[in-house]
Amino acid sequence: MPSHPHLKQVVCVKWGTLFGPEYVNRMYGMVKRNVTTPFKLVCLTDDPAGIREEVECHELPELGVPHPERTIGKWRKQILWARTLPGLTGTALFIDLDSVIVDNIDDYFSIGEASDVYVARNWARPLEKLGQTSVFRFPVGGNPHLLDDFRNSPQKIADEYGFEQHYVTARVTGGVKFWPETWTKHFRLHCLPPFPLRYFMQAKIPKGAKIITFPGGPNPDDIQECRWNKNAPAFRSRLDHIKAVRDEKTRVDKNPRRHLMRYVLPTDWIAQHWKD
Structure with missing residues (x-):
């Protein structure tokens, strides 16, 4: 559990072989340079080998159902909507491992209310109110129905939405909010x-x-x-x-x-x- 009331929590997910441990290590370095401490980086992974010791690694929870077919959506990320996540409570900021942090990100933690889900706007379809989940903030355990419903009908949901981020946009309680356009x-x-x-x-x-x-x-x-x-x-x-x-x-x-x-x-x- 967080040891400080103002602890900034960043979480990343690493599975398979697409990204090596250097991606996690670089993420830690970027976060450290661009947040006001205290903070921690939690990595949920199927292979912690080579990840620097400052990163808090936990075993990536199982999705619980076969990955849907006929989809390019990253449905493995649905595990982040579980009722509990190892190493995390309160509010967390997820950042895709292939992201590059270029300036201070304190504002990502302070904007809005702790119960809000913030995402980027889907830039490829700017006229639609669709979220993009490369960087999103969420209350840990705050929307467990997203994972529960997916586990009940993974293929049906994948066929309907195509991308996990479209599913999240449509089904978050109260709707998602968008980061300021420049961020x-x-x-x-x-x-x-x-x-x-x-x-x-x-x-x-x-x-x-x-x-x-x-x-x-x-x-x-x-x-x-x-x-x-x-x-x-x-x-x-x-x-x-x-x-x-x-x-x-x-x-x-x-x-x-x-x-x-x-x-x-x-x-x-x-x-x-x-x-x-």
């Missing part, structure tokens, strides 16, 4: 220069941004190796990337047009902020 930004939509300028210019941090998220890629480690994803070799030149449009095996996207658009240069501010 949480999407790398691909808000930072990356438009095509073809991204072949020559680095991505920029939008004014007022505190956390940059990377849903749908590219991931921070790939950006620093000048590639969109691991289909491409590291540090492929602009010309080689263009030539690769003819090679289905090394294209970063099956669609040739999207392949040409998916080029990214290493970014100085990621190297500056995304570190232990």
Whole structure:
């Protein structure tokens, strides 16, 4: 349980092999540099090997049902809506491991009421009131029906909503609230220069941004190796990337047009902020 009434609690989830322990270690470093203490980082994981000792690791609770089929939603995150979570009480801030914290995040803990669920607006569908859960704050145990209902009908809910964040947006008691627009930004939509300028210019941090998220890629480690994803070799030149449009095996996207658009240069501010 928190040992201090003003303890800031950050939680991340690490399962499988997509992100190694270095992602958790860097998250701890970023949080430490960008919150007013005291704080703790709780990692729910199926493999704590290599994670720095300052991180409070707990075994990732079981989802309790088979993962739905025919969906790309990250339904494993539904476990965060359980009645109890190891190492957490009160209010917690979840941050996806592939996020980069670029400024102080104290305001994420103080905005609104403790019972509120705050999410980012889904930037890909700005005209709809949809949440994006790369960064969200929630009262631990405050909406257990989200997990209970999912466990009762996982495939039905996945088929209806497609993405776990759409389900959360629709079913949180009292509705979700949105972070101020400037705080949480999407790398691909808000930072990356438009095509073809991204072949020559680095991505920029939008004014007022505190956390940059990377849903749908590219991931921070790939950006620093000048590639969109691991289909491409590291540090492929602009010309080689263009030539690769003819090679289905090394294209970063099956669609040739999207392949040409998916080029990214290493970014100085990621190297500056995304570190232990």
